[in-house]
Amino acid sequence: MITLPxxxxxxxxxxxxxxxxxxxxxxxxxxxxxxxxxxxLRALRYTPVAVLxxxxxxxxxxxxxxxxxxxxxxLVTAGVTLVVGMITRNLVAGILSGAATFYFMLWLVG
Amino acid sequence: xxxxxxxxxxxxxxxxxxxxxLPFLLMVMPFSILFGVVATEAxxxxxxxxxxxxxxxxxxxxxxxxxxxxxNAPVVMVLATSLAVNMRMAMYSAALVPHFGKAKLWQRxxxxxxxxxxxxxxxxxxxxxxxxxxxxxxxxxxxGVLTPIVPMWFLFTLIGALVGSSxxxxxxxxxxxxxxxxxxxxxxxxxxxxxxxxxxxVILALLFAFIPYGLGLIFAxxxxxxxxxxxxxxxxxxxxx
Numbered sequence: 269m270i271t272l273p274x275x276x277x278x279x280x281x282x283x284x285x286x287x288x289x290x291x292x293x294x295x296x297x298x299x300x301x302x303x304x305x306x307x308x309l310r311a312l313r314y315t316p317v318a319v320l321x322x323x324x325x326x327x328x329x330x331x332x333x334x335x336x337x338x339x340x341x342x343l344v345t346a347g348v349t350l351v352v353g354m355i356t357r358n359l360v361a362g363i364l365s366g367a368a369t370f371y372f373m374l375w376l377v378g
Numbered sequence: 379x380x381x382x383x384x385x386x387x388x389x390x391x392x393x394x395x396x397x398x399x400l401p402f403l404l405m406v407m408p409f410s411i412l413f414g415v416v417a418t419e420a421x422x423x424x425x426x427x428x429x430x431x432x433x434x435x436x437x438x439x440x441x442x443x444x445x446x447x448x449x450n451a452p453v454v455m456v457l458a459t460s461l462a463v464n465m466r467m468a469m470y471s472a473a474l475v476p477h478f479g480k481a482k483l484w485q486r487x488x489x490x491x492x493x494x495x496x497x498x499x500x501x502x503x504x505x506x507x508x509x510x511x512x513x514x515x516x517x518x519x520x521x522g523v524l525t526p527i528v529p530m531w532f533l534f535t536l537i538g539a540l541v542g543s544s545x546x547x548x549x550x551x552x553x554x555x556x557x558x559x560x561x562x563x564x565x566x567x568x569x570x571x572x573x574x575x576x577x578x579x580v581i582l583a584l585l586f587a588f589i590p591y592g593l594g595l596i597f598a599x600x601x602x603x604x605x606x607x608x609x610x611x612x613x614x615x616x617x618x619x
Contacts, residue, residue, distance in 0.1 A: 270421040270447045277426055277447065280456050284443055285433030287461045293490040295471035296478060304472065307607065314575040314606030315465040315599070316438070320563040321576040322583030322598040323442060323459065327556040329584065332449075342553055349557055353564025359405045362561025363412075370553055 341373035388518040391511075395500075395522025402496060403526045409437055409558070410531045414538020415545060416554055420444050424539050431535040435494065435528060438562055439463040445555050446592060455592035462599055470498035477505045481513045489517070492524050570613060575606030 270277065328346040330336040349366030356362070384390055410431075417427040422444070434440050439460040446456040470493055478489050489497070500523050505516060545551060567573050579602035586594025 270444070271450065272447055274426075276453060277422065280443060280447065280453055281426060281430045281433060283453075283457055284430070284439065284460050287457060288434050288436055288439065288464050288467070289491060291461065291464050292467045292471055292493040293487065294468050295475050296486045296490050296493075297483070299472075299475075309469060309472065310607045310610060311603045312465060312469040313610075314572065314603045315462060315469075317563055317566050317572045317575045318579050318599040318602030318606065319442075319459070319462045319465075319595070320438065320559045320579075322579035322595050322602065323445070323463075324556045324559045324563075325580040325583045326587050327445070328560075330587075331552065331556075333552045342556075345553065345557060346560055349560040350564050353561050354567055357565040359561050359565065360408055362564055363408060363558060366557040366561060367554075370557065 341370060341377050344373050345370040386511075386515060388514060391515045391518040392522040395504075395519040396525055397522075398500070398504075399496065399523035399526045403530060406527055406530050407534050410534035411538035411541075412554055412558060413437055413440055414535040414540070415542035415551065416441065417444055417535075418539045418542035419545065419551055420448050424536075427539045428532070428536060432532055435491070435531065436464050436467070437531070438559070441555050441558060449592075451592045458596055459592055462596070467493055470495075470501070473498050473501045477501060477509070477516055478513065481517070485513065485517060489520065492520075492528055494524070494527060496523055496527055569610070571606045571609040574609040575602040578602040578605040 272280075324346075328342055329338055331339055331342050333339075334342075345366050348369040349362050352365040353359070353362030385394075413431065414427060417430070417440070418424070422430070430440060430443075434443075442463050443456055443460040446459050451459070471490065474489060474493070474497065478486055481489070497520060500520055504519060505511070511519075563576065567576055579598050582598035582601050583595050586597055588594070589597070
């Protein structure tokens with residue numbers, strides 16, 4: 269549960285909205301036709317795969333729901349979702365196979 | 379080329395775009411319902427959930443912001459992490475400059491507000507194939523693509539937020555966010571460079587987990603971007619004759 273005060277939640281929403289728009293508007297609106305160094309463009313290409321896996325790793329390995337103890341159901345679910353996502357290249361296939369695995373594992377283990 | 383004439387109207391382009399965009403509904407629906415559920419389960423009210431989704435229009439970063447707020451991270455770190463997830467859009471923005479760089483300001487602002495992964499796909503496929511299409515027609519095509527994506531993202535977030543509060547605790551909904559993130563980045567692991575970036579990110583994020591305020595993740599992400607870039611350069615050098 270989020271325990272932050274309402275004003276903080278609104279601040280996050282507003283700044284995230286403005287910040288995201290500025291990122292999207294960056295080249296289209298502000299930078300225009302000026303060229304970026306290739307190494308910057310190259311690095312930008314890797315931002316999602318550089319951020320998301322690191323964000324997820326501790327949540328998978330040390331889930332708050334189990335008090336930070338590694339949990340078989342969550343580890344297996346993460347593995348299945350990753351493999352299915354890599355093979356099918358399909359977001360929904362990954363989510364559905366992960367959810368099915370998770371509930372199956374909870375039923376099996378729990 | 380009789381069809382060639384009819385093809386070049388705004389409505390024809392719009393419907394051509396719509397046909398391209400429709401299959402994405404299958405991804406948008408469950409993903410946005412899930413966001414509505416997760417956001418309200420985490421404690422956002424209906425108005426906060428809907429304002430966030432219409433202002434940000436970027437699912438992954440919205441999930442990241444919710445997760446970081448649940449973890450009680452400071453505001454700066456919530457923003458740094460969530461905005462980092464959206465940095466790829468700077469690249470998409472750059473990709474659209476050749477096509478909309480000379481468009482009116484309101485058109486560029488609209489394209490920017492609606493810039494999603496599929497916009498970049500359109501730039502890569504449609505506009506590359508027909509670079510001389512006039513700007514209003516390019517815009518009409520893009521709006522067609524985005525019709526089943528952005529408004530539907532809003533609608534199904536609302537539906538998810540409305541049903542979210544009726545989902546009982548202990549349903550394992552806590553794992554919906556990590557699961558969604560894995561499903562999001564797994565299809566991006568197309569090359570060795572992407573895999574290297576992801577692996578670096580995971581290993582360093584775990585090693586740096588002791589660093590407070592989510593700073594460990596920022597360091598891990600920067601190192602991962604460098605790793606991806608280096609492997610890409612190395613691979614292209616190897617491929618060169």
